[in-house]
Amino acid sequence: MNSSYDVVVIGGGPAGVAAAVAAEKSGARVFLIEREARLGGILKQCIHDGFGLLRFGEKLSGPEYVERYIDMLSGTGIAVSVLTFVTGIKKLTDDGYAISIVNREGASTIITKSIVIATGCRERTAKQVFIHGTRPAGVFTAGNAQYYVNILGKMPTKKCVILGSGDIGLIMARRLTLEGAVVEGVYEVKNSPSGLTRNIVQCLHDFNIPLHLSHTVTRVFGESRLTAVEICKVNEKMQPIKGTERIVDCDALILSVGLIPENEVVYDLNIPIDPKTKGLVVDQSFMTDMKGIFSCGNALHVNDLVDYVSEGAEIAGKNAAEYIMAERKLIKLDAQKNILYIVPQQLDISDAAKLCDVKLYFRSSEDFDNAVLTIDVDGKEFFKKKYAHLRPPEMESLNIDFSNCGLKADSKISFDISRRTK
Amino acid sequence: MIEMVCIVCPNGCLLQVEGATENLTVSGARCPRGKTYAFSELTNPTRSLTTTVKTAFPDSPVLPVRTDGEIPKEKIFDAMKFINSLTINSRIKRGGIVVENIVDTGINIISTSDILIRI
Numbered sequence: 001m002n003s004s005y006d007v008v009v010i011g012g013g014p015a016g017v018a019a020a021v022a023a024e025k026s027g028a029r030v031f032l033i034e035r036e037a038r039l040g041g042i043l044k045q046c047i048h049d050g051f052g053l054l055r056f057g058e059k060l061s062g063p064e065y066v067e068r069y070i071d072m073l074s075g076t077g078i079a080v081s082v083l084t085f086v087t088g089i090k091k092l093t094d095d096g097y098a099i100s101i102v103n104r105e106g107a108s109t110i111i112t113k114s115i116v117i118a119t120g121c122r123e124r125t126a127k128q129v130f131i132h133g134t135r136p137a138g139v140f141t142a143g144n145a146q147y148y149v150n151i152l153g154k155m156p157t158k159k160c161v162i163l164g165s166g167d168i169g170l171i172m173a174r175r176l177t178l179e180g181a182v183v184e185g186v187y188e189v190k191n192s193p194s195g196l197t198r199n200i201v202q203c204l205h206d207f208n209i210p211l212h213l214s215h216t217v218t219r220v221f222g223e224s225r226l227t228a229v230e231i232c233k234v235n236e237k238m239q240p241i242k243g244t245e246r247i248v249d250c251d252a253l254i255l256s257v258g259l260i261p262e263n264e265v266v267y268d269l270n271i272p273i274d275p276k277t278k279g280l281v282v283d284q285s286f287m288t289d290m291k292g293i294f295s296c297g298n299a300l301h302v303n304d305l306v307d308y309v310s311e312g313a314e315i316a317g318k319n320a321a322e323y324i325m326a327e328r329k330l331i332k333l334d335a336q337k338n339i340l341y342i343v344p345q346q347l348d349i350s351d352a353a354k355l356c357d358v359k360l361y362f363r364s365s366e367d368f369d370n371a372v373l374t375i376d377v378d379g380k381e382f383f384k385k386k387y388a389h390l391r392p393p394e395m396e397s398l399n400i401d402f403s404n405c406g407l408k409a410d411s412k413i414s415f416d417i418s419r420r421t422k
Numbered sequence: 423m424i425e426m427v428c429i430v431c432p433n434g435c436l437l438q439v440e441g442a443t444e445n446l447t448v449s450g451a452r453c454p455r456g457k458t459y460a461f462s463e464l465t466n467p468t469r470s471l472t473t474t475v476k477t478a479f480p481d482s483p484v485l486p487v488r489t490d491g492e493i494p495k496e497k498i499f500d501a502m503k504f505i506n507s508l509t510i511n512s513r514i515k516r517g518g519i520v521v522e523n524i525v526d527t528g529i530n531i532i533s534t535s536d537i538l539i540r541i
Contacts, residue, residue, distance in 0.1 A: 063535035153484035
């Protein structure tokens with residue numbers, strides 16, 4: 001079976017579903033591909049609440065949030081194919097792409113003008129954090145443990161240690177405690193937590209779970225099953241300090257040590273990747289350096305709120321539908337040293353209408369109190385905004401009108417943060 | 423003065439709270455909900471509870487649920503104990519009530535997914 005669509009969305013999580021709905025609304029014939037049996041992505045297992053405060057003004061659980069978007073698919077002409085894998089994407093000579101897929105009906109090819117990559121992200125695993133010792137059962141990523149508890153209804157541990165203070169780790173500390181497990185402690189190699197402050201409060205403080213900053217797990221013990229881990233203090237270079245070793249008996253080590261955007265599906269196309277976000281480089285319509293290929297959601301950069309994922313995905317979906325072969329004129333958005341990253345990384349200045357309301361997302365590179373964000377265009381201050389606090393784990397978003405600042409092909413737009421002097 | 427982090431929304435404002443409970447001064451909040459939170463936190467701390475309930479259906483062994491409001495913090499483990507004693511036998515919809523008036527709090531436990539009817 002070969003068929004053709006205007007927009008193919010790869011990934012049926014919150015980003016993919018929102019992008020598909022937005023693309024269809026803008027008049028495109030849309031095909032949505034999901035490799036799992038059910039749409040919803042990671043939110044299927046994120047049963048905790050706090051989703052949707054910005055989007056719906058309500059505190060929803062993950063399934064509730066994503067099912068509201070899935071409900072929007074019914075009555076549309078969007079073709080949805082679950083249990084479907086993308087095995088390759090080829091660029092056609094006349095603008096367009098051929099996507100090879102495999103599902104229960106066999107292998108087939110989809111021809112499309114535009115693709116939205118909404119493949120989400122993956123968790124860093126034990127192999128990526130270099131822990132010594134044996135290789136027993138009982139080492140889980142936080143998302144893996146979450147799948148056991150919230151989807152399968154099985155407890156992966158009676159007493160565990162959590163390494164890393166990412167939000168999923170904090171959420172799992174609470175979840176496992178509620179279900180009767182003992183969480184001996186959360187250990188973070190850095191000197192500040194990576195998760196949101198409110199999660200430190202409501203997931204750890206509420207349940208008297210200790211958070212040990214500047215600590216890491218250096219070794220695991222156990223043959224068939226984990227029996228203990230070795231904990232060490234670390235110095236300012238995050239190197240373990242000899243003599244501070246402590247053994248903690250437990251049956252599981254749960255890792256919450258970061259997320260990496262997943263873009264394997266487009267590796268063969270050699271689209272430029274931002275080394276900071278680990279996602280594809282995009283302009284304000286979320287188009288990558290390869291014409292007709294868009295990226296959104298956690299595949300683009302890891303978001304801390306799904307509300308931002310939906311918002312970005314809707315922009316990507318709409319633009320994928322409106323995509324025409326017009327020549328783009330891209331200029332780079334320059335992040336100075338106090339900015340960890342900005343998404344989009346570049347601006348398409350070919351169409352003034354697309355400069356009026358540019359959505360920008362950024363993170364600071366360190367903690368700032370009383371800070372000022374400034375945007376300079378060609379050396380002149382163009383925009384500034386004051387912030388009481390800026391922290392790397394808390395993403396900020398802005399809407400900027402770039403239509404009246406005389407952008408030219410060789411313009412320089414530079415972003416920086418400075419401390420406000422009182 | 424007491425400092426606390428407001429957990430109402432992802433902003434996580436750092437609140438400085440002064441005075442007795444009937445006459446609180448709260449600074450540091452970016453919205454009025456901060457003061458309400460500080461008052462409740464000092465008098466009767468409450469939390470929403472999200473968890474799962476066992477089902478009789480092998481295709482979805484657990485159903486995600488939550489409280490439809492907040493319950494007193496000290497009743498969380500009582501609520502968990504009750505919820506974990508249940509098995510759901512009917513294909514209940516998202517938003518449907520799973521437990522009425524959980525552990526006498528006046529708050530219901532509701533389903534947060536259509537997982538049982540979508541399969």
